[in-house]
Amino acid sequence: MNIGFVCHEIPPAPTGGIGILTAELTRGLIKLGHCVHIASLDNAAQKDSCEVVSSALTIHRLAGGQGRVRGYLNRLRLFLLIRRLAAARSIDIVEVPDFEGWSAGWRHLPIPVVVRLQGSVTYFANEMSTLPNASMKFLERIALRRADHVISVSRYTADRTAEVFGLSLSPTVIHNSVLLPDMAKVKSDYGSRDLVCYSGTLVQKKGVFSLARAWPFIKQRRPKARLMMIGRDGRHGARSSVEVIRELAGRHADSIDIVGHKPKVEVEALLSTADVAVYPSYSEAFALAPMESMALRVPTIYSTRASGRELMRHGVDGWLCDPDNTEQLADQIATLLADESLRHRLGHGGRLRISETFSHDKFLQANIDLYQRCIKERYELSGLTTESLLIPRSPESI
Numbered sequence: 001m002n003i004g005f006v007c008h009e010i011p012p013a014p015t016g017g018i019g020i021l022t023a024e025l026t027r028g029l030i031k032l033g034h035c036v037h038i039a040s041l042d043n044a045a046q047k048d049s050c051e052v053v054s055s056a057l058t059i060h061r062l063a064g065g066q067g068r069v070r071g072y073l074n075r076l077r078l079f080l081l082i083r084r085l086a087a088a089r090s091i092d093i094v095e096v097p098d099f100e101g102w103s104a105g106w107r108h109l110p111i112p113v114v115v116r117l118q119g120s121v122t123y124f125a126n127e128m129s130t131l132p133n134a135s136m137k138f139l140e141r142i143a144l145r146r147a148d149h150v151i152s153v154s155r156y157t158a159d160r161t162a163e164v165f166g167l168s169l170s171p172t173v174i175h176n177s178v179l180l181p182d183m184a185k186v187k188s189d190y191g192s193r194d195l196v197c198y199s200g201t202l203v204q205k206k207g208v209f210s211l212a213r214a215w216p217f218i219k220q221r222r223p224k225a226r227l228m229m230i231g232r233d234g235r236h237g238a239r240s241s242v243e244v245i246r247e248l249a250g251r252h253a254d255s256i257d258i259v260g261h262k263p264k265v266e267v268e269a270l271l272s273t274a275d276v277a278v279y280p281s282y283s284e285a286f287a288l289a290p291m292e293s294m295a296l297r298v299p300t301i302y303s304t305r306a307s308g309r310e311l312m313r314h315g316v317d318g319w320l321c322d323p324d325n326t327e328q329l330a331d332q333i334a335t336l337l338a339d340e341s342l343r344h345r346l347g348h349g350g351r352l353r354i355s356e357t358f359s360h361d362k363f364l365q366a367n368i369d370l371y372q373r374c375i376k377e378r379y380e381l382s383g384l385t386t387e388s389l390l391i392p393r394s395p396e397s398i
Contacts, residue, residue, distance in 0.1 A: 001029075001034045001035075001092050001093070001368075001371055001372065001375065002034070002035045002036075002037070002089070002090060002091045002092045003029060003034060003035070003036050003037070003091060003092070003093055003094075003095070003371060004036075004037045004038075004039065004082060004085060004086075004090075004091035004093065004094035004095070004111075005022050005025075005026065005036065005037070005038045005039070005094070005095050006038075006039050006040075006078065006082070006094065006095070006096040006097065006102055006103070007019060007022040007038055007039075007040055007097070008040050008041045008042070009022070009040075010022075010023075010038060010040040010042075010059060010061075012044065013040070013042055013043075013044070016201070017118060017119075017176075017285075017287070017288050018097050018099060018118055020264075020288060021118070021176060021288070022038070024177075024178075024179060024360070025363075025364070025367060026038070026057065028360065028364040029364070029367075029368070030054075030056045030057060032364070032368070033056075034056070034368075035055075035056045035057070036056065036057050036058075037057075037058045037059075037060065037085055037090055037091050038057075038058070038059045038060065039060045039062070039078060039081055039082060039085075040059060040060065040061050040062070041061075041062050041064045041074055041078065042061045042062065042063065042064055043064035043065065043066075044064075045061050045062070045063040045064065046063055047063050048060075048061065048062050048063055049061045058090075060081055060085075062074065062077055062078060062081065075102060075104075075105065078102060079103075079105070079106050079107075082094055082106070082109065083107075083109060086109050086110050086111045087110065091111060092111055092371075092375050093111050093112050093113075093114060093371050093374055093375050094109075094111060094112075094113055094114070095114045095115075095116055095151075096113065096114070096115050096116070096143070096147075097115070097116055097118050098115050098116065098117050098118060098119070098120040098123070098140060098143065098144065098161070099118060099119065099120050099121060099140075100120070100121060100136065100139065100140065101120070101136070101139035101140035101141070101142060101143035101144075102143065103115065103143045103146055103147065104138075104139040104140070104142035104143040104146065105142065105146075106146060110378075111375075111378065112148040112149060112374040112375060112377070112378045113146065113147055113148050113149075114147065114148065114149045114150070114151060114370075114371075114374060115143060115144060115147040115149075115150050115151070116150075116151040116152070116153065117150060117151065117152040117153060117157050117158060117161050117171060117285065118153050118157075118285045118286075119157065119283075119284070119285035120140045120161070121133065121136045121137075121140065122136060122137040122140050122141075122164055122165070123157070123160065123161055123164055123285075124205060124283055126160075126164045127160070127205070127282065127283035127306065128204070128205055128282060128283055137165075140165070141165045141167070144161070144165060144167055144169065145167065148374060148378070149171075149172070149370070149374050150169055150170070150171035150172070151171055151172050151173075151174055151367075151370065152171040152172070152173050152174075153173075153174065153175060153176050153285045153286040153307075154173065154175060154176075154285060154286040154306075154307035154310050155173050155307070155310060156306050156307040156310060157285045157286065157306075157307060158171045158173060160306075172370055174363065174366045174367060174370070175286055175310065175311075175358055175363070176286045176287075176288060176291065176358070176363070177291070177354075177358045177359060177360045177362070177363035177364075178288055178291045178292050178295050178354065178358070178360065179295075179360050180295050180351070180354065180355055180359075180360070181268055181295055181296055185268055185269070185272060185296065186272060186295075186296050186297045186351065187272045187273075187296055187297040187298050187347055188297075190275075190340050190343045190344045190347065191340065192275060192337065192338075192340060193273065193274075193275055194222055194224045194225040194226060194275065194337055195225075195226055195228060195273060195274045195275050195276075196218070196225060196226070196227045196228070196274060196275065196276050196277075196278055196333055196337070197227075197228045197229075197230065197270065197271055197273075197274035197276070197277050197278070197293075197298075198211060198227070198228070198229045198230065198231070198277070198278050198279065199229075199230040199231055199267055199270075199271060199277070199289050199292070199293070200230075200231045200279065200287075200289045201231050201232050201234050202229060202231050202232065202233050202234050202241040202242060202245065202258070203234035203235075203236070203241060204234075204236060204241075204282070205281065205282050205283045206279070206280075206281050206282075207279065207280030207281045207282055207303065207323040208229070208241060208245060209236075209241075209244060209245065209248060210280045210323040210324070210326060210329060211227070211278060211280055211329070212244070212245040212246075212248035212249045212256075213248050213326045214326045214327075214329040214330040214333065215227060215248075215249045215252055215255075215256065215330075216249065216250055216251075216252050217326065217327065217330035217331075217334075218330045218333050218334050218337075219252045219255065221330075221334040221338075222334055222337050222338070225255065225334075225337060226255050226256070226257060227255065227256045227257070228257045228259060228270065228274065229245070229256065229257070229258045229259070230259050230260075230261075230262055230267055230270055230271075231260070231261060232260065232261040233258075233260070242258055245258070267292070268292070268296060271292065271293050271296050271298055272296050272297075272298060274293075274298055275299070275336065275337055275343060276298070276299050276300075276301060276333055276336045276337060276343070277290070277293035277298045277299070277300045277301070278300075278301045278329075278333060279293075279300070279301065279302050279303060280301070280302075280303055280321055280323035280329055281302070281303040281305060281306065281308070281323065282303070282305055282306075282323055283305065283306050284303070284305070284306045284307055284308070285306075285307065286307050286310065286311065287302075287307075287311070290302045290311065290312070290318075291311065291354055291358065293350070294312075294317065294318060294350030294351060294353060294354050295350075295351055295354045295355075296351070297347040297348055297350065297351045298347055298350070299318065299319075299336055299342070299343040299346040299347045299350065300312070300317075300318040300319075300346070300350050301318060301319045301320070301321050301329070301332055301333065301336070302318055302319075302320055302321070303320065303321060303322075303323055304320045304321065304322050305322075305323065308320055311353075311358075312350075312353070313353070316349050316353075317346070317349045317350045317352075317353035318346050318349070318350050319332050319336070319346065
């Protein structure tokens with residue numbers, strides 16, 4: 001197959017969950033002999049470019065820009081690029097994230113358009129009880145209605161998205177996955193260091209302020225405890241999230257180390273030194289961060305909100321918390337810091353959960369099966385044969 005992805009989180013652009021998922025899915029597809037084209041809007045680029053990374057991977061970068069008119073032009077240019085790739089049979093299918101509704105208004109294409117629900121702007125606004133942008137909601141809704149098929153990264157996200165947009169959706173649920181780190185990288189020493197770790201963007205919806213509020217209570221029981229926060233500083237209104245976190249922690253702010261954004265390999269190295277990883281999120285689609293800590297055998301506390309219970313079984317693979325219950329969160333962290341055998345049990349249970357239920361091989365095959373089914377259905381509707389789809393086509397053969 002030849003698969004197209006629309007993803008604007010390709011380095012050097014800032015990379016979040018959509019970018020990480022697309023990158024790992026791309027690597028897996030290429031390893032199995034498929035070819036990938038990625039269409040990326042790059043606000044830092046001065047002109048459009050086409051980078052042939054290998055015979056199996058091509059990245060098309062469209063120069064971005066600011067302003068409403070420029071935004072509409074960018075959407076048109078993106079559609080024209082996808083239409084050209086489809087017409088040339090460079091791609092047999094294209095996947096677009098639900099975030100910002102980039103496929104809204106796309107006219108008919110000879111290939112199927114798949115939208116993956118990973119948490120749209122409107123979805124997260126409703127989750128956080130804030131007023132969604134009306135224009136953005138319109139675009140995201142139109143993109144969902146236009147899709148030939150919808151994938152959701154969790155059952156919760158599928159149901160909540162249908163509710164938020166007032167649509168009848170029948171998505172295929174394919175939970176996110178993470179690659180299992182080598183055993184040499186995973187946590188093996190569960191002796192106490194009194195180190196708590198959080199990784200992810202420092203924003204309210206991730207529960208970082210709840211963690212900061214709980215920190216003074218944790219320090220009462222574990223005076224030597226330290227909190228390491230790995231991730232990019234977000235904003236909270238007109239203020240820095242880091243500023244708010246330190247304010248909420250009060251006199252214990254000096255025991256919080258905020259190390260900023262780090263490459264994945266460094267995040268893994270830091271996480272594996274922690275006694276506990278904590279993610280008290282208010283809203284997620286299907287978060288990668290807790291999965292990564294579980295895969296490293298780090299005992300993990302996650303959230304009861306959103307899709308938390310789809311990932312973790314409380315007391316088996318980790319612990320679930322209510323981000324609004326500061327005392328509960330503090331008690332869970334302090335209890336784990338004090339109990340080495342419990343940390344060992346939950347750490348090993350977490351990795352087992354990832355390897356058995358959310359393995360990357362199962363995730364990859366589920367996506368391939370879906371792509372092939374969507375392509376087959378489109379070709380049968382067109383009265384065409386699907387035999388040629390079994391032969392990947394490199395950029396040089398197009």
